[in-house]
Amino acid sequence: MARTHDAQSTLRALATYGDAILEAHLNRGNRIALNDDNVGVLETLEHHRLVWRLGDTEDLQLKNVLVRLLDHITESERRRFASAQVDRLWSDLNRLFVDYREAKKRAAFTDKLRIESEIKECLSEIIEDIRNATDTFSSYISSGFSYITDMDLRIRKNHEVIERAGQLNALFESFNTQDLADQAGNDPFLKRLLLKYLPAALEQGQKNLSYALNQLRLTLVRLREDQRLSKLVGGFESYFANNRGYIPSIDDMDLGHCPAPLNKVTPFAIIARGDIYDPTDDEDLIALAQTARTLGADQQGTEPAAALQTVEFDVAGASDPEEEDPVDELIEQLVQFVVDGDIGDGEIDALEALSGSGLALDAATWLSTLEAQIDSLAPNDQSQITVEYKSQLNPLYKDNLCITGMTLRRSNESRI
Amino acid sequence: MQTNPLFERTVSALLAGEIICEYSHDELYNYLLTQPVQQKVSDFLQQMNRTLRQTSSHDAWLCSYQDLSRSDAKDGVRQQFREVANHLEALVQFLRLVMMVEAAQRPISAGEHLREGKLLERISTAPSLEAKLRSLCEKDLFRTKRSDSAGQLRVVLENLTKAGYLKPIGTSGSVFLATAKWSWLYDVMTFIQTHEGIREDSAEDDPQLRIV
Numbered sequence: 001m002a003r004t005h006d007a008q009s010t011l012r013a014l015a016t017y018g019d020a021i022l023e024a025h026l027n028r029g030n031r032i033a034l035n036d037d038n039v040g041v042l043e044t045l046e047h048h049r050l051v052w053r054l055g056d057t058e059d060l061q062l063k064n065v066l067v068r069l070l071d072h073i074t075e076s077e078r079r080r081f082a083s084a085q086v087d088r089l090w091s092d093l094n095r096l097f098v099d100y101r102e103a104k105k106r107a108a109f110t111d112k113l114r115i116e117s118e119i120k121e122c123l124s125e126i127i128e129d130i131r132n133a134t135d136t137f138s139s140y141i142s143s144g145f146s147y148i149t150d151m152d153l154r155i156r157k158n159h160e161v162i163e164r165a166g167q168l169n170a171l172f173e174s175f176n177t178q179d180l181a182d183q184a185g186n187d188p189f190l191k192r193l194l195l196k197y198l199p200a201a202l203e204q205g206q207k208n209l210s211y212a213l214n215q216l217r218l219t220l221v222r223l224r225e226d227q228r229l230s231k232l233v234g235g236f237e238s239y240f241a242n243n244r245g246y247i248p249s250i251d252d253m254d255l256g257h258c259p260a261p262l263n264k265v266t267p268f269a270i271i272a273r274g275d276i277y278d279p280t281d282d283e284d285l286i287a288l289a290q291t292a293r294t295l296g297a298d299q300q301g302t303e304p305a306a307a308l309q310t311v312e313f314d315v316a317g318a319s320d321p322e323e324e325d326p327v328d329e330l331i332e333q334l335v336q337f338v339v340d341g342d343i344g345d346g347e348i349d350a351l352e353a354l355s356g357s358g359l360a361l362d363a364a365t366w367l368s369t370l371e372a373q374i375d376s377l378a379p380n381d382q383s384q385i386t387v388e389y390k391s392q393l394n395p396l397y398k399d400n401l402c403i404t405g406m407t408l409r410r411s412n413e414s415r416i
Numbered sequence: 417m418q419t420n421p422l423f424e425r426t427v428s429a430l431l432a433g434e435i436i437c438e439y440s441h442d443e444l445y446n447y448l449l450t451q452p453v454q455q456k457v458s459d460f461l462q463q464m465n466r467t468l469r470q471t472s473s474h475d476a477w478l479c480s481y482q483d484l485s486r487s488d489a490k491d492g493v494r495q496q497f498r499e500v501a502n503h504l505e506a507l508v509q510f511l512r513l514v515m516m517v518e519a520a521q522r523p524i525s526a527g528e529h530l531r532e533g534k535l536l537e538r539i540s541t542a543p544s545l546e547a548k549l550r551s552l553c554e555k556d557l558f559r560t561k562r563s564d565s566a567g568q569l570r571v572v573l574e575n576l577t578k579a580g581y582l583k584p585i586g587t588s589g590s591v592f593l594a595t596a597k598w599s600w601l602y603d604v605m606t607f608i609q610t611h612e613g614i615r616e617d618s619a620e621d622d623p624q625l626r627i628v
Contacts, residue, residue, distance in 0.1 A: 149519075149521070150521070151521040151522070154521075225473075226521065226522035226525075227521075227522070229522055229523050229525075229602055230515070230521055230522045230523060230617075231616040231617045232523075232602065232605055232606060232609060232616065232617075233508055233511050233512060233515070233523045233605075233617070234512075234616070234617025235609060235614050235615055235616045235617040236504070236508045236605060236609070236614060237508055237509070237512050237617070238615075238617055239614045239615075240505045240508060240509075246505075247501050247502060247504070247505075248497075248501045248504065248608045248611075248612055249501065250493075250494060250497050250611070251494070255484055255490045255493055255494070256484065256485065257484075258481075258484045258490075258493055259607050260469065260472075260480070260603075261472070261600070261603035261604050261606065261607045262493055262496075262497055262604065262607060263469070263480035263481055263484065263493060264433065264478055264479070264480060264493070264496045264600075265431070265433055265466055265479045265480060265481060265492055265496070266433060266492040266495055266496060267431070267432045267433040268431040268432065268433075268464070268466075269432070270428050270431060270432075355498045355501075355502060356502075358502060358556040392487075
């Protein structure tokens with residue numbers, strides 16, 4: 001009973017100090033530093049005889065029994081460095097091949113059988129590691145590194161995994177078929193292992209790995225694009241914040257060689273009418289016309305006006321402010337700006353002013369309103385402004401001009 | 417001669433200036449997947465000085481002018497550019513707001529879902545995000561007199577839907593799918609960035625984003 005109790009207590013201690021023990025195993029060569037932070041873990045592990053040291057001032061070392069357990073349970077960690085693991089096992093295997101040949105030469109059958117079994121175990125470990133190693137990459141692909149929130153760190157991790165996959169790939173390629181055949185010689189036991197089982201595992205591993213590498217590279221491209229877009233949006237946000245009212249313009253561009261992103265057409269409406277001249281369409285058109293007439297002529301406009309509930313009388317002296325017309329307001333500002341403003345050559349394009357204002361008004365209405373307003377200015381004010389019209393000949397009526405734009409300029413006489 | 421409704425709808429949408437992607441016009445996008453169809457549509461458009469183009473991310477189709485030496489084509493391009501340029505600040509502010517709300521490291525991309533409820537929940541719990549939404553609703557593209565966050569957000573999402581950047585999905589009307597018009601906008605922004613020499617933002621410059 002007491003023995004069971006002790007074992008349970010040891011397992012509980014391992015669970016309690018699991019983080020510190022794993023840290024020591026994975027990153028500190030199985031050593032636990034002798035300092036105040038580790039007093040608890042050291043005392044507990046010493047009590048359960050899981051650490052050892054030679055001198056009192058030396059760091060404590062995890063005992064082999066514990067290290068073997070940790071080796072076993074941190075297999076996932078080993079997979080991360082599978083290329084090194086496979087490499088080490090391959091070296092072990094090469095040593096076993098030498099022993100095997102020696103035992104065979106000396107006709108030491110018992111030793112030969114023992115070494116055969118060791119070779120089988122070592123090779124099965126290699127094959128298992130190859131499978132595990134390539135499986136690990138699929139978890140990176142499915143997660144897309146989304147568990148890392150920072151974009152730069154995510155890209156760095158992706159690079160790191162690609163590099164690791166590259167190392168593994170290089171290791172796979174180092175298993176040359178000719179070398180394996182040379183290694184096997186004429187021995188049927190070695191031939192079966194080296195020319196059948198190992199190449200099959202390598203081929204499968206390489207296939208999975210090349211798929212994983214391709215996917216990882218695609219992820220990297222996507223991450224880089226995400227990073228570029230994020231910086232693009234950030235750059236614009238800062239630029240708008242530092243340059244109030246900034247509106248990009250391409251008016252200075254000739255557009256003879258238009259950049260592809262800008263080349264987008266204006267909407268082209270396709271309008272078709274029913275063919276009233278084709279008798280074969282008559283029936284369809286009649287049906288359409290009948291369904292279109294949803295309201296009888298006698299029913300239109302006969303609704304009585306809703307009766308007024310209350311009547312409000314004006315209070316003496318009260319006045320309702322009239323809403324300012326935004327177009328009038330804009331024209332007034334524009335004229336004031338041309339006369340008073342310091343605008344380079346003292347000129348401004350009417351259409352640019354409209355687009356900068358954000359008013360939803362078509363160009364024709366805007367230009368005619370602007371012209372009418374300038375015409376209605378007092379003669380003194382009017383003389384301060386020169387209007388230049390941009391026009392083009394009407395393609396149908398050659399003596400007509402179509403106005404396509406106006407430039408307002410401060411008159412030379414009015415300049416100081 | 418037999419009519420082809422899909423061809424008609426595809427060409428009409430392209431000529432109307434719409435951007436065809438698998439999220440905005442799935443049927444038309446699938447129709448345009450094969451090379452012979454692309455050629456047929458392109459041949460038709462070329463007779464009208466137009467051609468079929470793809471965004472740089474290859475996720476959407478749009479119609480471009482084939483010959484830009486003609487003044488009407490140049491005017492058309494300028495007009496289209498002005499429409500984006502006038503609203504660019506508002507669109508950038510929206511993108512940044514969504515990045516902050518979703519704590520995402522990248523702006524919206526085609527096919528992404530936007531849930532009004534989730535956005536509203538996060539915005540209404542952070543005064544700084546509420547202020548950003550308010551500021552957004554002072555821009556022409558999203559202008560509204562609504563003073564509540566829910567109303568403001570609704571106006572923003574509705575206007576983006578009208579402009580073709582979002583498409584409502586499902587029956588609730590509160591889940592939206594981002595279209596590939598964003599990809600086209602990013603292409604235009606990349607051009608403006610190069611043309612106007614706007615510096616890229618570096619992640620270190622934005623502690624606010626990290627804090628949120």
